[in-house]
Amino acid sequence: MAACTSTPSSYVIEGVAPDDLYNDQIVYMIDMDTRDIVDSAVVVSRKFTFTGWVETPVVQQFKLAQISAPFILENGNIKVDLSNPKGVRGTPLNDELSKYLTVVSVAQEERDAKLAEIAELEDDERRSRMETIVRQYRENVTLIATRIFNANKNNALGALVLLDSSTSLEPDLFDALFAQGGEVVQNFSRLQTITVVNEGLRNTAEGKHFVDFTIENGAVDSSSVSLSDFVGKGKYVLVDFWASWCGPCIVEKPVLVDVFNEHVGDEFDMVGVAVWDKREDTLNAIETHNIEWTQIIDTGTIPSVLYGIRTIPQIILFGPDGTIIARNLRGNALKAKIAEVLCECN
Numbered sequence: 450m451a452a453c454t455s456t457p458s459s460y461v462i463e464g465v466a467p468d469d470l471y472n473d474q475i476v477y478m479i480d481m482d483t484r485d486i487v488d489s490a491v492v493v494s495r496k497f498t499f500t501g502w503v504e505t506p507v508v509q510q511f512k513l514a515q516i517s518a519p520f521i522l523e524n525g526n527i528k529v530d531l532s533n534p535k536g537v538r539g540t541p542l543n544d545e546l547s548k549y550l551t552v553v554s555v556a557q558e559e560r561d562a563k564l565a566e567i568a569e570l571e572d573d574e575r576r577s578r579m580e581t582i583v584r585q586y587r588e589n590v591t592l593i594a595t596r597i598f599n600a601n602k603n604n605a606l607g608a609l610v611l612l613d614s615s616t617s618l619e620p621d622l623f624d625a626l627f628a629q630g631g632e633v634v635q636n637f638s639r640l641q642t643i644t645v646v647n648e649g650l651r652n653t654a655e656g657k658h659f660v661d662f663t664i665e666n667g668a669v670d671s672s673s674v675s676l677s678d679f680v681g682k683g684k685y686v687l688v689d690f691w692a693s694w695c696g697p698c699i700v701e702k703p704v705l706v707d708v709f710n711e712h713v714g715d716e717f718d719m720v721g722v723a724v725w726d727k728r729e730d731t732l733n734a735i736e737t738h739n740i741e742w743t744q745i746i747d748t749g750t751i752p753s754v755l756y757g758i759r760t761i762p763q764i765i766l767f768g769p770d771g772t773i774i775a776r777n778l779r780g781n782a783l784k785a786k787i788a789e790v791l792c793e794c795n
Contacts, residue, residue, distance in 0.1 A: 603631025650757020
């Protein structure tokens, strides 16, 4: 009886690929914190297997071609069907993770259905309704994630749930939960990075002075460029943090074109800052979309950390002295804010 109830001393992972097209391909086990490859296996007759042991559970991810599935690597018998990447099961933490991911997935589907219903509305009404829908979704995820985290403050599940829900949690709440975590949570480097980003957000809130950065090859001609080359020089400056691969960023471009054509001059300027992007991709996007305003490119994560940017586009209006006037500007609200400050200026 003692042997039947003892804690497993090793793990066996039995996996199934979605179909025969994946036969002979490699499944990677990747550490979700360091992003290092931990192990790999070949898919044979749709099946793959991993064996080994871990001292304590850790956050991992299966990667097969374009399929990703987060899971907790812990001793025991783990089963995964990659046709349902949210369904890794068989051990205590993975069973709880599967429940969490399933509930969040339902919330995502409800959000997407509501967004689809308003797709044909006029811009202002659609944006207003969209903000409400997204806010409600984030509130739902916050409640779900907080409950799971509070029960797993010092294990791999707590770390993974906090990471997965980080874009929905308000920065102060995220930091508070992180501070309550044990060593497993607080040693998770990707969570540490988020707290740094959150500090950047607080340091660059509306009313704060701008934070400068310099990119050595950040100009289109590969020369060095700084944000302070434009901001704090006596003009209002609209800065668009974007990326070539970001659909919402491209959708916002016509609004920015209108603002550029109408307002750029002695009192107002515009600058784009490409983040999380490859230099050549940014340059191609600038040409493809006929972007005429000045760009700072090849910035990596430098601006996003300093300005607490978690999602893009992030469009910020700076005053003539470099004070941050407004963040999160989009659409007609962006146009109205520019018209408002320039009217006051005149």
